[in-house]
Structure formats: C-alpha cells, structure tokens
Amino acid sequence: MQKDKKLIIYDIVFLLVTLYFAFSLRFDFNIPQEYMVFLKLSIFPVVVIGLIFNNFFKLYNSIWKYASIEELMSIIYSVTLSNIVFIVYSYFVNYKFLENRYYRFPFTVHIIFWILSVLALGGIRFTYRILEDSKNEKSVETEDKKVLIIGAGDASALIIKEIKRHSNLKYNIVGMIDDDPLKKGKLINGIEVLGGRECIRKICEEKKVEEIILSIPSADLQAKREIINICKSTNCKVKTLPGLYQIIGGKVNISNLREVNIDDLLGRDEVSLNDENINKYIKDKVILVTGGGGSIGSELCRQIARFNPSKLLILDIYENNVYDVQMELNYNYPELYKEIIIASIRDERRISDIFELYKPDVVFHAAAHKHVPLMEENPAEAIKNNIIGTYNVLKCCDKFNVKKFVQISTDKAVNPTNIMGATKRFCEIMVQAFDRVSKTEYVAVRFGNVLGSNGSVIPLFKKQIAHGGPVTVTHPEINRFFMTIPEAAQLVIQAGAIAKGGEIFVLDMGKPVKIVDLARDLITLSGYKPEVDIKIKYTGLRPGEKLYEELLMNEVALTSTEHDKIFVEKPNYVDINFVEKSIEQFRNVVHMNKEDIFKLVAEKVPTYKRKKND
Template sequence: MKTDRRVFAVDIVCVLASLYISLLLKFDFNIPGKDLQFFKLSIVPVLILIIGFNKIFKLYRSIWKYASIKELFSIVYSISLANVAFVIYSYLVSYILFKSAYYRFPFTVHIIFWLLCIITLGGIRIIYRISEQKKGENKQCDNNVNILIVGAGDAGALLVKEISKHSELKYYIVGLIDDDSSKKDKIINGIKVLGGRDKIISICQQEAVEEIIITMPSADFKTKTEILNICKKTKCKLKTIPGIYEIVDEKVNISELRDVNIEDLLGRDPVKLSTEDIDKYIKGKTILVTGGGGSIGSELCRQIAKFNPEKLIVLDIYENNAYDLQMELNYEFPQLNKEFIIASVRDIDRLKEIFENHKPDVVFHAAAHKHVPLMENNPAEAIKNNVIGTYNVVKCSHEAGVKRFVQISTDKAVNPTNIMGATKRFCELIIQAFDTISDTEYVAVRFGNVLGSNGSVIPLFKKQIAHGGPVTVMHPDINRFFMTIPEAAQLVIQAGGMAKGGEIFVLDMGEPVKIVDLARGLITLSGLEPDVDIKIEFIGLRPGEKLYEELLMDEVALTSTSHNKIYVEKPIGNDIDFIEKSIEDFKNVVGRDKEAVFALMEEKVPTYKRKMN
C-alpha cells in the first residue's frame, strides 16, 4: 500500500509537470492567459485519464526494483491512449461547454506532453531499478561465498541478474565460464566471461571459489558430463539448474538451484517419453497398478494420472506406502477418479473379487520381492510372491478380459544367478505362455537398477557418507546398468503402448556403470575426498550376486521399435501346460527346505545357474 501511494504521488507530479512544461515549450515560456486557464481546467481530467489507464495496464502492481522493458511498453500504451482521450476531452469542453474551438491545446502541446510523460514516468522507474540494483550489486566481502558460473548463455545471464537481486545470499560471482571463444572477456550483466572449461580449475584456485553453479540446461549429456568431471576436481560444492524450462519466460530463480546429484552422472542422455501411442490405451480407461505404493509402482501412478484415465486403481499390501501416495495424488490430481486397495497378490480369491468389481482395461504388475540377498535367504517367499502372485494376477487378467497386461521385469532375469532373478525370468515365461491362449496382450519390460528406489545403492551410500563412512562396495569391478525412477516408469508405459503380445521390451541403457565409480562420485559431490575423508571398503559379493548384469538373452536377436531407446525381444511360444504344472510344483515345494526350492527353480528355468559364494 505504501508503495502504491508513493507511485501515485510521483506520477501525479510527473504528469502535471509534463503538461505545464509542454505549454512553456510551445509558447516560448510565455503561456497565454486562456491556455493557462484551460490548463487549470484540465488538471483533474488529465490525472484521472492517465492514472486510470495506468491502472488498466497494471502499472501499479509492478515492483519498481524489477521494472523492465515490458513495463516501459505498458507506459507507452497507457500514455498514448490517455492522450487520445485527452484530445477528445478538449474538443468536448470546447464545443459543448464553451461553444468555441479555442478552449483546447494545440496538437504540438499534446505531442510534447506525450513524449515528456513517457520520459518522466518511464525514466523514474528505470532510475529506481538501477539504484536498487546498485544496493545489491556483486560486491566482494569477507563473509561472501565466492561462486563461479559455468555457462554464459541465457540461463547464466538470467542467473547473474537473479543473484544481483538477492544481496542477502552473500554471493560474490568471480566470473563466468563458457567454451564460446567469442564471449571471452565480454561483460554479461556486469560479470566478465573469464574463458572456457580449461580455466575452471585454475580460476577456482586463484579466486578461492567455494561453489560452482552449472547453467547449461540445453547442453548435450556428453558435454555436461565432461564439465562435471572437471568441476569435481576442484572440490567445490556443485549446483545446477534443473532443466531447459527454467529459462522460459526468464524463470531462473535462486530457489530452483539444486545440488548436483549422482543422477547427473548417469552416463547417458535421459530417455524421453513419446506419447503418441499412450493416449490410445490409457485415456478414458480403467488402469490397475499392483505394488502401486512402491518406488516404481508409485511413479507409474503419477505418470498414468497425467493421461486422464477413467479410473486409477492402486493395489498394495503395505498400507503406509499406499496412504502416502493417496495423499499425494489427492493433492496433485484432485479430479482423478482413483481407488486404493489393500490386498496381496498371493490371495487369488481377493484378486478375483477386485477384478470382478472394477473390470480393469489395463494392468501394470509391479508387485514383487526384489532384494537379492533377502530372497536368497527366503526363497519360498520369493516363489509365493513373485511366481505364484504373478500367476494369480495374470490368470485373473485373462479371465476378466483385460486388454493389456504389462509385467515389470529386470536385467537380473537374464541368465539369473539368484532366486529373485530366476523368479522374474519365470514370470516372463508365464506372460508369454498366457499370451498364446488369451485375448489379453501380455508383455514384459526389462530394465536395470533404478537410482533412488527403495533399497538401491544410492540411498545406502548417502547414509554411509552422512555417518562419516566407510562406503561399502561389494567388488572393485562390479558394474550395473542404471536408470532413474521416472525413466523406468515411462519405459513401462511406453512399452504398453507398443504391445502386440508376448514381447519382452528392453531399454538401451548405454554402458554399465562401475559401482565404485558411483561411490567416488557421490563422495565428491558431497564436498569430500574419496579414500581421504571417506573410506571405500570392499566387502565381497553377496549371496546370488554377479559382477556383471546382462540386459539381453545372448541367443536372441533384438529388433528396434518406433522409440529409439527401446528394443524388443521376439516372442517365444511357451507351453501353458508347462506353466500350470510348474505352478502346482511350486506350491508343493514352498513348505519344504531351501535346497528343494533352489533345485526346482533350476529345473523350471534352464538359464538359472545358482551362484555359490
């Protein structure tokens, strides 16, 4: 309110001064009496007109310290329309009130008045903006944090401007870095471009840089990775902006900066979702997600909700996860028709009731036990949940006439060396067998480890670093394929859109990543030095683990799909009688000792070779 009154007062003074000066200039500083009299008659009307149009163009809602070219254009539009209205007012006064054409200003006065109003109203705002920026300009003080900004493009320039508005952050920008040689030694918003990436390490040492902010949202992944690897050598804290959308409409905000995550070093470009085929099978349909409260299942639900299903049914055995997701979806998608069901995939009677009541069109099956060492110690539970549970959901889908069924699989299903991977491979056999006898289109999606999912290595490493180490790695040579949670969910949804029946879809996940490299990267990103501040300890392979994961069956050729990162393993016909007989065998063995379970699994999954540690 105080700001509005001050703006009003300044505008009133500027408008009246501009009109009076216009008369002085027109009449060589000797204003005729009748023109002076008309000036007095015009004071209230001209103020009403200009203040009124200023309000229409929302000039009194702007904050002066952020005044911009857009606001200057608004002033031009407002003053121009107000002047037109003022001319009309002049004629009305002349002809209606005084029956004369004399009581109006010459057009020269209106032109000068228009120009002076723009200069004074716009100039005052620009001067105020400059003075405010001077107060918060980039100053080096003893308690300031020295920062280096990598990227002198639009995002970098906007970030410099944003930092200058927040003097309370105590940031001192030592300079900008950009590989574009034409920008070297140029000044961007008062900050000098010091050179290319080859200068990062030396500048950080010379200027005692504490933080590096990377502002390259549109750079390719290879470039980003190279820059990050250089920045990691400086031991500075690294931050970045999330994505290209942050520079749309100049939306680069301090609040959007985040620490560089291990996901930024994934080793490949993120997989992007192609929505072309997705609307056809999700929009307006009833979708069931089993294991919907888990890491992958919950992200599936978030992604599915964006495609406007008729109804989303979330099934999970763990009520806390289901409740958390329910609260989130209620907030993010309040209009979405959704239902949360607490049930186990092991309970065939409960599943039949659910399928009969809700009649889902599409089923995403994410419910499973997935932790390798735990399942090695509890193989019967892996059989009950992964094999028999999957069979139950597959059979109910067949009997209920579900249109599509998407099975979540894993790279551990390829030539498995542990019981968890073997159960997931048998699940692939189940869906391929049912595809041969059912109208339901059954497919599986196979991908690697998911960064940040429950029980994955990254959360474990973060906890170990927070406690001062050591960070435990199984073996110096162990590697894995990695993807992010959103990528995993998007791949599953994408595969469902491509399904014809019986396929196993495989993501091109790039090169596998060494776990020890992830550990070192995460320690470095935490501002610490591997093997100095935080020790890395090799503890040996866990039961059932192997050094190298495989995404593909070696003997099976893959074919490409319409998505450049997704390939498909050709369907292999499987005997439904074999599956039915195997399920009975599994049910009979779960009450016996572990060795009987392992032996039966080796019989049912020929590629399973139990690894004895």
C-alpha cells in the same frame, strides 16, 4: 490490493512540476500571463487524469524493486493515454473559463509534457530499483560465494537477473562460459562471457570459483555429460536447470536450480518409441498396473496415460504412494478414467474379483519384493509375494481372457545367487509355461537397476553425503547396469507391443558402472572431495549379492528385435504341470525354516546357486 501511497504523492508533485516545466521550456522560461491562467486551470484535471490512468495500469501495485521492461511500458501507456485525454480536455473544455477566448496549449507543450512525465514517473521508480541493486552489489563484493555460469543464453540472462535481485543468496557471478566464439567478451546483464568449455578449469582456479551453475537446458545429452565431467575436476559444487521447458515464458528462477545428479551424468539418449504399435494394444483398452505406486509401476502409469487407454487401473497394497500417483495423474490427465485399487496380489479371491469386475485387456505386473538383503532374511515373504502373488495374477489373466500380460523382471534373475533373483527367475518360468497353454500372450521384460528408484543406492548415497559421510560401498569392484526410470518404463511398454507370447525381453543396459565410481561422482558433484571431505567405507558384500550382474542366460542366444534397445531370448519349453506342482509346494513355506526354503527354491530354479557372503 494495497496501494503505494508514497508513490501517489510523488506522482502528484512530479506531474505538476513537469507540466510547469513543459510550459517554461516552450516559452523560454517566460510564460505569458494568459497561459499562466490556463496553466492554473489545468492543474486539477492533469493530476486527476494522470492518477486515474496510473491506477488503471497498476503503477501503484507493482514492486518496483523488481521493475523491468513490462513496468516501463506500463508507464509509457499510462502517460500516453493521459496526454491524449488532456489534449481533448484542453481543446474542448478550458476555453469556457477564459471569457470565451480560445486559448489552447501549444502542441509542443504536450510533446514536452509527455517526455518529462515518462522521465519523471519512470525515473522515480527505476531509481529505487537501481538503489536496491547497488545495495546488493555492495554486499556481493564482500561476502558472496563465487559462481560461474555455463551457458550464455536466455536462461542464463534470467538466472543472472534473479541472482542480482536476491542479495540473500550470497552469489557473486564471476563470469559465463559458452562454446560460441562470437559471444566471447560480450556482456549479458553486466556479466562477461569468458570463453568456451576449455576454460572452465582455468577460470575456476584463477577466480576461486566455489559453485558452477549449468544453464544449458537445450544442450544435448552428450554435451551435458562432457561439461559435467569437466566440472567434476574443479571440485566446485554443481547445480543445473532441469530442462528446456523451464525457460518457456521466462519461467526461470532460483528455485528451478537443483544439484547435478547421477542421472545427468549417466542418463542415456531419449528412447524412440513406435507409437503406432503401442497404440494398437493400449489406446481405448483397459490397462491394469500392479505395484502402480512403486518406482517402475508409477512411471508405467505416467507413460501409459499418454496413449489414452479407456481405463487405467492402478493396483497397490500401499495407499500412500498410489495416492500420490493418483493426484499427479488427476492434474496432468484430468480426462483419463482411472481407478485406484488397494489390494494384495497374494489375495487370490480379491484379485479374481478385480479381474471379473474390470476385465482388463492388458496387465503390467510390477508388484514385487525386490530388496536383496531383506529378502535373504525373509525368504518366505519373497516366495509368497513374488511367486504365489504372480501366479494368482497369471491365473486370472488366463481365466478372464486378458489379451497381454507383461512381467517386470530383473537382471538378478540371471543365474541368481539370492532368493529375490531366484523368485523372479521362477516368475519367468511361469510366464513361459502359461503362454503355452493360454490364449493370453505372456511375456517378461528383464533389465538392471534404475537410477533413483525406491531402495536403490543413489538415494542412500545422497543421504549419507548430506550427513557428512561416510558413503558406504560393499566392495571396490562391484558394478551394476543402470538406466533411468522413464527409459525403463518406455521400453517395457514398447516390448509389450513387440511381444507375440512366451518371450523374455532383455533391455540394452549399456555398459556396467562401478558403484564406487558413482559414489565418487556424487561426492564431487556435491562440492566435496572424495576421501578428504567425505570418506568412502567398504562394508563387504551382503548375503546373496553378486559382484557383477548378468542380463541374459548364458546358454541362450540373444536375438535383436525391431527396436535397437530391445533384445529377446527365444521361448523355452516349460511344462505347466511343473509350475502347478511347484506352487503347491511353495504354499507350504510358511511352515518351513530358512534353509529348507532355500533348498526348495534351488530344486525349482536349476540356475540358482545360493551365495553366502561373510
């Protein structure tokens, strides 16, 4: 490791000067001759001993621009041990060179030398840091972006230090906000706590704040929502720390900051799982996840891995995404036996071979085409993948005695107006039909949109904002149900534990959210003004798109389960012969035109009413 040669020279000079001053102070600047001889004989050993211990404690490897308490303690340790060795030296070695006269350092010289050494060695290093900080502060005064920090705790203290050390960030911290009244007026690293959350708007206006940093990783979800909503009204850009784990061991730096997103605003309370029930059907079992590289499938794999299956099979047709999942699981769960299978659920022979080889106990079926407008243009592909592909998996589950099959469904299957929703509704029909004739427990879990999933509206909005707009919304009144990807995956797994067979589970999606409100929130949280800096453009409903989504069939009553966020539709009677005949007809879609395909689907899914939008 590269040594700082300048510091070595400085230390030699300062050690000699402090040794001389230690003697001078002890003898009122009139050192007796005999001690002058002793002093001269001590010069070489003092320097050598000091440099050895300084090197041992890495005082020549540290970057003193970032000096902290740890570096100060290293200086104290080095000087202390150097002095102890020097005391031993002065008592048992030096007398031999003085005509057998036992001259010894007065003990007070050692004390003074220790104090002066700490001051000298520490002073030169911390003076460098102070000079660097002052340079940063001078640049801050003239050019820096004005920043307000929400929260006055450990994370904020570390963030302030980081900002002060990085002048290139161009941040000028105007103050902090904290709801604790005892902290008001107090300073953290020189930054004052200006008041509680009620002061945010006023301070942002008075001090012309441009950016707000949320440094409240331990705050509960409701508190975060309320503070973010206040911040939205300031027209400031908002950034946040991801979570409490970032401050463990002081691991907070500027790279941890990210922009506040819709997950922070719409995210729901943490899901409470019944681990005992889940363990019963996942622990030490062979679990297969189809579509394991997708948004929901990959999160299912992460959640399932927590419950220690004997083997996790991750099946997907697209190798890039599933490779990323594999690398992540290898890192987080190195002991978990996992197998990556590249295959298409459309390939009946291939799927059968996979089931025969691995004999899964539980199957989570997340593989599907889900993009509504694209499937309207390619209805045959939707049928081949969503219906026939699912049929292949259902048949294999029955043939190879799978214990439980869990179908990932969607709110778009309820009174569908598009081909994607209709295919997912037919999958639900097949699930209930197979459950009546098989020993396998077949169930479906239905939920709405998940925040940030592949192909969802949130990533699209972010890209549009990054390009300066406009942000496109199909209709000013369109709304959707939303939940986070982890919540959806956890509830799917929990529903599987509750299932007895034949149910369609419906997840509590909360209240629907207007898409235009999401767009406005994202624009505001990005530091822009909706319709001023970033325009919102209405493009009209797309083919098959509803204004409002439904989560349950109108004609079926919904009943509660043991979990407060999972409800269930009572199983309907579905004849397996109807399914088998329908599949034979669906296999011919490759030879049919679009309109004939839509008519066939309407015959098989009575609740499907095709919607054509201009």
